[in-house]
Amino acid sequence: MPSGDAFTERQEQEITRALRVAWEESELRVSVFVGSSVGDPRAYAERLHTALGRDARSRVLVLVDPANRRLEIVTGEDVRRRLDDRAAALAALSMTTSFTVGDLTAGIVTGVRMLADAARRPRVLHQPSVS
Amino acid sequence: MRDLRVRARLAAVAGSLLLAVLLAAPALAATRDDGEEPGRGLSSGQALLIFIGVPLAVAVLLGLLTYLPSIARGPRYRPERTWTANPVWFGGPDDPEEALRLTSPEEIARTSRGGASAQW
Numbered sequence: 565m566p567s568g569d570a571f572t573e574r575q576e577q578e579i580t581r582a583l584r585v586a587w588e589e590s591e592l593r594v595s596v597f598v599g600s601s602v603g604d605p606r607a608y609a610e611r612l613h614t615a616l617g618r619d620a621r622s623r624v625l626v627l628v629d630p631a632n633r634r635l636e637i638v639t640g641e642d643v644r645r646r647l648d649d650r651a652a653a654l655a656a657l658s659m660t661t662s663f664t665v666g667d668l669t670a671g672i673v674t675g676v677r678m679l680a681d682a683a684r685r686p687r688v689l690h691q692p693s694v695s
Numbered sequence: 696m697r698d699l700r701v702r703a704r705l706a707a708v709a710g711s712l713l714l715a716v717l718l719a720a721p722a723l724a725a726t727r728d729d730g731e732e733p734g735r736g737l738s739s740g741q742a743l744l745i746f747i748g749v750p751l752a753v754a755v756l757l758g759l760l761t762y763l764p765s766i767a768r769g770p771r772y773r774p775e776r777t778w779t780a781n782p783v784w785f786g787g788p789d790d791p792e793e794a795l796r797l798t799s800p801e802e803i804a805r806t807s808r809g810g811a812s813a814q815w
């Protein structure tokens with residue numbers, strides 16, 4: 565039964581600013597959905613990602629489901645090339661650490677920043693192989 | 696042995712009662728001085744107001760001072776409580792419901808995606 569807002573105005577501003585910075589500094593377009601997922605969280609997150617429209621391939625969707633304590637990060641096909649799943653998992657881990665102590669805003673802001681930082685790393689074509 | 700213990704206990708109880716009376720002894724010296732004119736006693740309404748109303752008001756005030764900041768800050772997420780807030784979508788489509796309605800399973804299945812899942 566929905567009642568009340570998830571965030572105060574100030575918290576919303578913080579999140580919006582993090583998203584803007586991610587775009588300005590890394591050209592990474594992140595969208596954050598905070599709410600209960602319908603059905604399987606991963607499937608719902610992918611549905612939300614698709615709903616972002618034509619440029620979904622180059623966008624990232626973050627689903628935060630506090631009711632089910634689930635976090636899903638969905639990266640589009642194009643984004644995936646500069647933001648691999650390991651970087652997404654690292655951001656997810658950092659986000660859930662904040663969520664555990666009840667700070668949704670800080671978790672989201674940190675996660676978006678980490679995703680943006682990971683995406684900014686320039687691609688190295690001739691990388692020395694590390695074994 | 697047991698008898699002794701019972702006696703010690705009785706002595707302690709009696710002693711503490713006696714001590715309380717002894718400590719209150721100065722009250723017995725409260726005789727009326729010359730020229731002292733006590734006013735009328737409190738009515739029961741006034742007594743209730745002063746001895747129950749005032750402490751209650753203080754308690755309510757302290758309670759307000761304690762809870763007001765968190766009330767003003769708005770709802771806060773607590774992992775152990777159920778989530779009841781409205782869904783929010785930052786950077787989402789202008790019309791989320793319409794956009795979600797238009798996504799077909801085929802469209803979702805068409806492209807590959809990456810990312811991560813986590814629980815807390």
